[in-house]
Amino acid sequence: MxxxxxxxxxxxxxxxxxxxxxxxxxxxxxxxxxxxxxxxxAHTPLSTHASATRSAAEELVADAVILLAPTTxxxxxxxxxxxxxxYRIEAMFPQHALTGRLxxxxxxxxxxxxxx
Amino acid sequence: MDxxxxxxxxxxxxxxxxxxxxxxxxxxxxxxxxxxxxxxxxFETVTNRLKKTFIAQTRGEIDAFLSAPNAxxxxxxxxxxxxxxxxxxxxxxxIAGANQRSLVDRLKGKTQQFASMLKTATGxxxxxxxxxxxxxxxxVADASGRMWKAPVLMRTMVRDFGYQNDIEFDLAHxxxxxxxxxxxxxxxxxxxxxxxxxxxxDGYPSFASIRGSIFHPNATARVVSYVSP
Numbered sequence: 001m002x003x004x005x006x007x008x009x010x011x012x013x014x015x016x017x018x019x020x021x022x023x024x025x026x027x028x029x030x031x032x033x034x035x036x037x038x039x040x041x042a043h044t045p046l047s048t049h050a051s052a053t054r055s056a057a058e059e060l061v062a063d064a065v066i067l068l069a070p071t072t073x074x075x076x077x078x079x080x081x082x083x084x085x086x087y088r089i090e091a092m093f094p095q096h097a098l099t100g101r102l103x104x105x106x107x108x109x110x111x112x113x114x115x116x
Numbered sequence: 117m118d119x120x121x122x123x124x125x126x127x128x129x130x131x132x133x134x135x136x137x138x139x140x141x142x143x144x145x146x147x148x149x150x151x152x153x154x155x156x157x158x159f160e161t162v163t164n165r166l167k168k169t170f171i172a173q174t175r176g177e178i179d180a181f182l183s184a185p186n187a188x189x190x191x192x193x194x195x196x197x198x199x200x201x202x203x204x205x206x207x208x209x210x211i212a213g214a215n216q217r218s219l220v221d222r223l224k225g226k227t228q229q230f231a232s233m234l235k236t237a238t239g240x241x242x243x244x245x246x247x248x249x250x251x252x253x254x255x256v257a258d259a260s261g262r263m264w265k266a267p268v269l270m271r272t273m274v275r276d277f278g279y280q281n282d283i284e285f286d287l288a289h290x291x292x293x294x295x296x297x298x299x300x301x302x303x304x305x306x307x308x309x310x311x312x313x314x315x316x317x318d319g320y321p322s323f324a325s326i327r328g329s330i331f332h333p334n335a336t337a338r339v340v341s342y343v344s345p
Contacts, residue, residue: 001280003196005287005323006314033324034315067324083316098273099207100259 001097002067002104004031010072011079011086024079030072032080033104035065039085039111062090062108070094070102079112088112119278122181126174126208126274130267133170133212134254137163141219141252151223159223163216171209178205181278190288197281204277208270214256215266222252276333283331286339293317296342297330306330310342 007029014025064087068074078089087109097103140162144155178201181187187194254266287295294317297309309330315322330337 001200001276001327003193003200003280003284006316034322035325036322037315065325096259097203097207098258098269099210101203101207 002033002069002095004033004067004069006032006034006082008032008066008080008082010074011081012073013075013077013079022077027081028073030074030080031069032082033067034082035067035106036062037066037082037085038063063087063111064107064109066107066109067095068092068105068107070104072105074105074107080107080109086112119181119275119282122177122278123271123275125177127267127271129170129173129177130208130212130270133166134215134267136166137216137219138251140166141223145223156220156223159220160216163219167209167212167216170212171205174208175205178277182281187285193284193288197284200277200281204273207273211256211266211270215254218254219252272333279333279335280331283339287313287323290339290341292341292343294320294342294344295323295339297326298338298340300336306337 009027010030011024011027014023016022064082066080066082074080074089074092076089076092079086080089081087088111089107089109091108093106093108095103095106140159144159145151182194182197182201187197255263256266256269257263258269290313293313294310295313297306297311299307301307309326310320311323311326312320313323315324
């Protein structure tokens with residue numbers, strides 16, 4: 001069951017600049033629920049070739065996971081901001097209730113713009 | 117009114133509804149009765165009336181639950197609860213409709229030859245006849261196609277609705293952002309787990325992230341306000 005208890009500002013992806021970069025459009029407020037927020041982004045301290053096992057470090061795939069209402073206007077590549085930190089939507093997973101009704105969207109996002 | 121009372125009240129109404137449509141069904145599939153389109157229409161008319169009554173009474177129970185004195189002080193929480201209630205009522209109506217249709221199918225599938233069968237009803241045929249005359253068991257499929265006993269699915273849905281709203285109302289009454297999970301059994305693994313209601317407090321799991329695992333449909337966990345020492 002989805003109950004939004006926070007709000008985020010959603011910026012629909014606007015037209016591209018002459019450099020092919022997306023421009024965020026006008027922000028609208030949307031109800032959301034926060035599952036996970038990690039506004040910091042840092043390089044992993046391990047690199048594959050330097051570690052003894054030669055295995056890769058576990059990487060954080062999404063910096064933020066939030067839930068959005070089924071009526072949301074958000075799609076992939078849109079940008080939303082929570083408390084002034086912007087995230088770009090990487091993936092959206094529709095989640096259904098037991099009887100098949102669309103309950104909410106699980107949205108995975110990463111910090112925007114990328115700091116590296 | 118707490119969520120257990122809501123569940124009991126709605127389940128009593130649902131049992132009465134199933135009892136009612138089963139009664140109509142039995143009166144129409146009596147030995148020798150002829151199943152005509154007119155009979156089926158009549159069955160649908162009568163059971164539709166029962167369904168309408170059931171939905172209206174269920175709506176009343178849910179309204180009473182949402183307007184209880186312990187319900188949300190917050191307009192937003194109450195509005196969301198009302199939206200969820202509408203969704204629940206839609207689902208309840210869909211299940212009630214499926215129950216009704218399953219009886220129509222049973223009526224249709226039955227060639228009413230009981231009169232002639234009764235004369236020679238021994239052994240396997242007798243068992244078959246018993247099977248045909250027994251009280252129908254109501255089953256419904258969920259979205260993934262899994263078959264449920266209808267009363268079990270109904271109970272699960274109604275209790276979950278009541279329980280989730282009860283938790284929401286308790287959280288809405290709290291001033292801070294941190295809350296603690298509490299069980300009647302203090303040795304429970306998750307007893308004392310502290311979480312952030314909005315998900316914005318660092319170092320604590322958010323409510324949305326633990327909701328599925330802690331506040332599941334059959335859970336007994338309660339929430340209390342928590343102040344970081």
